[in-house]
Amino acid sequence: MRSAWPSSLAVAALWASRFVFARMPYKVQTPPLDTDWTYTVGTDPWPEHPRPQLRREAWQSLNGLWTWRAAASPDDVGSPPKAGPLDREVMVPSCIESGLSGLQILNVRDMWYETTFDVPSDWKGQQVLLNFEAVDYEATVFVNGVEKTSHVGGYARFTINVTDIVKFGGTNDLLVFVSDPTDAIVIPVGKQTLNPSHIFYRSCSGIWQQVWIESAPEDHISRLDVAADMDGLMTVNVLSSVHKGAKVEVKVFGQNGSEIASQTGSADEQFAFTVENPDLWWPDSPTLYNLTVTLGDDEVNSYTGFRTVFKGKVEGVMRHLLNGEFVFQFGTLDQGYWPDGLHTPPSREAMVYDLQVLKNFGMNMLRKHIKIEPDLFYEACDRMGLLVIQDMPALSASKTPNDEEQAEFQRQLELMINEHKSYPSIYSWVIYNEGWGQRHSDPAPEGGLTEVIRKLDPTRLINSISGWDDHGYGDYHDNHNYAHPQCGTPFYSRPKTPYDPERIGFQGEYGGIGHNVSIEHMWNVQAAINTIPETYEINEDLASYSYRSMVLFRDLREQTERYACSGAVYTQTTDVEGEVNGLLTYDRRFMRPDLEQWQEDIQSLYEAAVSRGGRPVGSGKVKNWVCVHLWRGSCVIDAPIEQAALLRHNTMQRLQATRPRSSMSSKMTS
Incomplete structure (x- = not known):
């Protein structure tokens, strides 16, 4: 873990740079081929809640225009940027190699992103969770000048608890360093390459899926595993952030919105119960059932389908x-x-x-x-x-x-x-x-x-x-x-x-x-x-x-x-x-x-x-x-x-x- 910035003056200087230096404004770059959606995206992309199986009511999208700059030198890598302000606007989420990013830049491996976000004052007393759905490939995240975490992997989500350093009812700074080696080392890349040829394609680097914050109690549901089979047997595992073994409750709702089953169990311990005579999930009849899951003061909405x-x-x-x-x-x-x-x-x-x-x-x-x-x-x-x-x-x-x-x-x-x-x-x-x-x-x-x-x-x-x-x-x-x-x-x-x-x-x-x-x-x-x-x-x-x-x-x-x-x-x-x-x-x-x-x-x-x-x-x-x-x-x-x-x-x-x-x-x- 790298140390935090040496003083609040550094944070203030970076913030002031936004106003001193002119930024290159965002504009969709003309791609080698467009679609009917290319020029209709606007600057508020992907407004939908990104996790439909673990959804809380209090959340806020951080998608949109951020600032961006390629890392200028080895000294500008992995620590707060030393080579000047982030001087270009970029669309998040997007691949920097794409036209929709506003950059369409190839062969940049190390880069910086920055944005600001407000945390509602009525979230005070709750935990503030900062979520990244996917960043390709390695991300180091700073909030208000403090390095919070590094994450490796271009396809997996990660969540950071930033409660201790955010300003409630005020503006917060989010800075992300991204490094994407692509072909340089052996990593899961799919068909990405820096040298496209027939069945291998242009690479994707940067923050390419949604970024968002949500409010949750101190002891909250960190993951929800649900399996429902053709006999109506539901198997549930509710992973908690703090208190293993805490009481949890699962409610299942039928097609008319009425509660048809409920069960209590313990967090971090798999438990099972039966829903009587469920309609099964088939490709030609994809019946789904809505769920609410409660752990203490935390309630999330989810869904499942019964199939084996x-x-x-x-x-x-x-x-x-x-x-x-x-x-x-x-x-x-x-x-x-x-x-x-x-x-x-x-x-x-x-x-x-x-x-x-x-x-x-x-x-x-x-x-x-x-x-x-x-x-x-x-x-x-x-x-x-x-x-x-x-x-x-x-x-x-x-x-x-x-x-x-x-x-x-x-x-x-x-x-x-x-x-x-x-x-x-x-x-x-x-x-x-x-x-x-x-x-x-x-x-x-x-x-x-x-x-x-x-x-x-x-x-x-x-x-x-x-x-x-x-x-x-x-x-x-x-x-x-x-x-x-x-x-x-x-x-x-x-x-x-x-x-x-x-x-x-x-x-x-x-x-x-x-x-x-x-x-x-x-x-x-x-x-x-x-x-x-x-x-x-x-x-x-x-x-x-x-x-x-x-x-x-x-x-x-x-x-x-x-x-x-x-x-x-x-x-x-x-x-x-x-x-x-x-x-x-x-x-x-x-x-x-x-x-x-x-x-x-x-x-x-x-x-x-x-x-x-x-x-x-x-x-x-x-x-x-x-x-x-x-x-x-x-x-x-x-x-x-x-x-x-x-x-x-x-x-x-x-x-x-x-x-x-x-x-x-x-x-x-x-």
């Missing part, structure tokens, strides 16, 4: 089972990149739009690919009925971690599990993708990591290896084969092992058929454009694209009928930089597939699964998945309720309108 995920044999074939039934899972590889915001979607509306597209196609699943999204993403999946395969962000694909780096990978893997294991939509964890950052040792590293996850979260399945370098661990035998599926079949290429009948046959990635579009829909960076020929398959027109996609659906359907295919992940939701194999282009303005044909083909996969003992298609009552916030039986959206149906209709119309007839050729011109 496990594996078992159906008609002699090992399957993943949801609520005891084989549900064929089909969705996309969802990378979550945006041309204007990179890792950070322009808004919740934009983020949810992608999910609406998948639901409109009739998909019931997505694979969140080596990236962790804001919690609001998983809440939207819970409410829409989209199953989520959650990947651990990968280590470098070209480097092997040493012992220390492997231990750090495991630490961050455990953080991911603990932070997200209460979201009903997440049903499977992925440890390694295609051997990236996987040590070649005996025993194989995924064996121990699989057991770590089993202990942390016994309620989900584990895909230890997605792609190859498979040593038999986990619940899935996962094949990646572009552009021909090999899903639970007696023929195989990668992984170079035959299908294991004691695990679930799964096509973790396939498809990837590409189609060039005109430059206005392209990431206009020449290095990315140069890599387009690396796409697994290029179709010169939409007619051939439609034909090839139908062939792939036919192969997958027949492998479901004949062999042991239980689900598949199509690559991918959108284009990303030099990849042109998305259902939508990177700007989300152009759709390649014939929507009606894909809806029919996807439905045929579900029907093929029914012929092998799968759950009948449409067994559940389809709910209004536009509903984003459900509290005590009332559906609340950010627009009048009559606009909910219009939103779904407009999404359908937009998708249909942006796709030209398949007879039209749409070749890229540069």
